[in-house]
Amino acid sequence: MSAPIRIPDGFVEELKARIRPSDVIGRKVKLKKQGKEWVGLSPFTNEKSPSFYVNDQKRIFKDFSSGIGGDVISFVMETERLSFMEAVEKLADEAGMQLPKATAADEETYDRRKRLYECCEAACAFYEDRLRAAEGTEARAYLEGRGLGAGAWARHRLGYAPDDWRTTIEHLKSKGFSDREILESGLSVQKEGGGDPYDRFRGRVIFPITDVRGQVIAFGGRGMAPDAKPKYLNSNDTELFHKGRVLYRYKDARTAFGDTDEGGLIVTEGYMDAIALAEAGIGHAVAPLGTALTEDQLALLWRAGPEPVLCFDGDAAGLRAAYRSIERALPFLEPGRSLFFCLLSGGMDPDDLIRQSGPEAMKQALAGAVPLVEVLWQRERDAEPIDTPERQAGLEARLMQAAAHIKNPAVKAAYERDLKARMNEHLWQLRRSRRERTFSGGGAPPKKGAKQTAAAPKTRGLGLIIRAIDNPHLIDFGFETLSMSVFRDEDVAILRDVIISWPQAGKGVDREAIRDHLEERGNTRAAELLKNYPEIPKIEPDGPEEREWLIALEQYVARDDSSPYGGGSGDDVTASPENWRRLHHEVAERKARAARLNEAAEQADQD
Incomplete structure (x- = not known):
């Protein structure tokens, strides 16, 4: 109240x-x-x-x-x-204290709302009684067919609305409620042209809807016939009830949530799913009332826990519901406040999965819930093909546009980094797959399992990779070229693979961290190469050395039709076309100029 x-x-x-x-x-x-x-x-x-x-x-x-x-x-x-x-x-x-009333109008409002609460409670008790009466036979059979016995009826206060036009109204009037109070409680309907009101719920299984205090404020009615239209019917909005501001089972779920170690409430699509979870021992489940999640409902979820899990059917409709929820939630994400998603396979809903495979299967599915950023990434990745530079640019634009909706600057920046890293990783995997297909047409790529010994005459490309490690801005600057490069020494290739995927782990790129990572994975030679390589002078962003590094790296790009210089394979630079000779000449010229500058600097020091 x-x-x-x-x-x-x-x-x-x-x-x-x-x-x-x-x-x-x-x-x-x-x-x-x-x-x-x-x-x-x-x-x-x-x-x-x-x-x-x-x-x-x-x-x-x-x-x-x-x-x-x-x-x-x-x-x-x-x-x-x-x-x-x-x-x-x-x-x-x-x-036992009565709240003070500031004015006569406040007192009138308070008393009116109190009567509406009492009317809803009286209707709930009446529906519960009718379920157990002779006229509730069909409703009882329906609920038992859904795996719900008398104990569940009582726990969730399930009921039955008699299939008659005025039975509920007459019962409530016998309890002292007026036609106006019954109408304002959402329990009756009156046509615009006038006439006697009639029962809103008729011949339906009834699910009481409560507010945050657990008081009954509205009802949902489920038709039992396969062709019932509508299948679900909710109370209309009233002074007590606004469907976009309420979650079914919220009070009970919040109470159950207090006894768990979970990160948030579980959101299902319907009443029966929320009840099925509760009956399976997963009591912190709620359901919206037939609509996409609203801002008010998200606020309710986050009041209970920081990371609610939205559990939807894994079909197209479930995906659409997940995507709508993402759009609604993005502006309100904050540190420690997000959403997770559990999309069930096979088009099943939680009620189906529990009845078919048992509660443990449902708990395992919930344990595999993925964060909002993962579903967002999948949505944009799968929106259209990304097989051309223009489409790849479109993917990046969509990802950044989605992140731009986040109001919190720290979370927005974190999403931009994460989404870019996912995109770069995915594009790298696509290019590698394309290169493997190219190699399969003629010439084999370096074998990943062919371990080279430390006595190899030269670990070609190692210096370029370590320059990128010591100057991380080079990784973004030359990401595509790094991705397409082929290094014959396996450990140099391993180092390249690590720095390309490293940003996705959310860690800074530095020698010590990467060396520890390599040693943990048993790549001891790669770790030693990194440890023993001399320190690299700092390379300034947007400077000439940055471009020279990229040009030097391009000689390792795998030979395929996508290379603007006809391709290269690291050590094999024979049969170069005109563009390759021009590139080779440019690199040699830059190296000679750098050598002359170093020689002049050394002479100046001696003088």
Whole structure:
């Protein structure tokens, strides 16, 4: 029910004085008396030694493991994800205190909403009763056919709306509710031209919808006939209920979530999926009410946990729902606040999977949920072919356009880096596959398993690779050429592969980190080559040395039709066309000029 916009400070202080914090907190935390305080394990972290303290005299709590502390109101806000007003109202109900009403209009609104809550609750009880009556035979058979017995009916307060035009209305009127109250509760319908109202829900299985406090505010009705239209029917928007601001099972899911180590609530597409998960022991599942997730619903999810999992069918419709959710969520991503996706295979929904393969199969599917960035990348990657430079540029533009919707600058920058790294890695894999197909037509590529000995006369290309390691901007500058280059020494090729894929791991490119990585993977010779190579002078971005490095690297580009110089294969530079001779001459000229500059510098030092 609604609370006034502002509650006097005196009321809040009296409320806190009437409630002993250890009583309220003790319902969620197992407390032991220790001197003047109560001690227990933190409800906010997974600690093994108690560091959570409650002091009834000071009316405060303090959790040293998480740093969270405050009074009993803030504890309820934190653990139940309630707003300040919601927490005050909940505790006032427990303390037997009536919330103050600022004006006559506020009092009238408060009383009217209270009656609407009572009307919805009376209807819920009536529907529950009808499910168990003789007229609920078909509904009971339907629910049992979906694997839900009497225990589940009670846990989820499932019911049945009689297949009659005014049975529900007449029942509620017998309980003292007026036609207007029944209509404003969303339980009846009246035609625009007038006439007697009639029941909104008729001949349907009923799912009560509750608010964040667990009070019934609306209903969903499911038709039992295969051709029922609509299959699902929700209450219309009322003073209590707005379908874009509510999640089915939110209160129960949030309570269950408090007993898990998960990162967030699980979002399913329908009522039955959320119930099936709950009955399978996965109680922190909710469902939107037949529409794509709204901003308000995302806010509810993030109030409960930082990383909700959206569990959709793995068919085309499920993918579309996932993509819509991405668009809605991108602007609101922040550090520690995102979404994960679990897309089930075979077009199954959670209810199907649980009934077919059991709860463990569902838990394994949820454990394999992927982050939002992965689904975003797949969406743009698969939007169209990327077999030309123009289409590749289009892919990059789409990825950056998606990242641009993120308001938080740190998260936006992280997404841009991650998406670029995924794109570069994917394009590299495509080029490598193309090169392998080219080699298969004539001439074999260097064999990856043919380990060369340390006595090889020269590890050609090593210096160029290490220059890129010591000057990471070269990797972006020459990424395509690096990707297309072929190095006959396997360990030089390994070093190249590492620096191309390294940015995707989110780590800085430096010798020590790469050397440790190589040693961990057993590439000891590659690690030694990197360790023993002399330090490289710094190469400035956009300078002449940067271009010279790229020109030198181009001699290792694999020979295929895509090379503007007719290709090359590292050591094999025979049969060069005119363009290759020109390139070779340019490289030699630049090297000679660099040698002359070095000689002049040494002479100046001697003088």
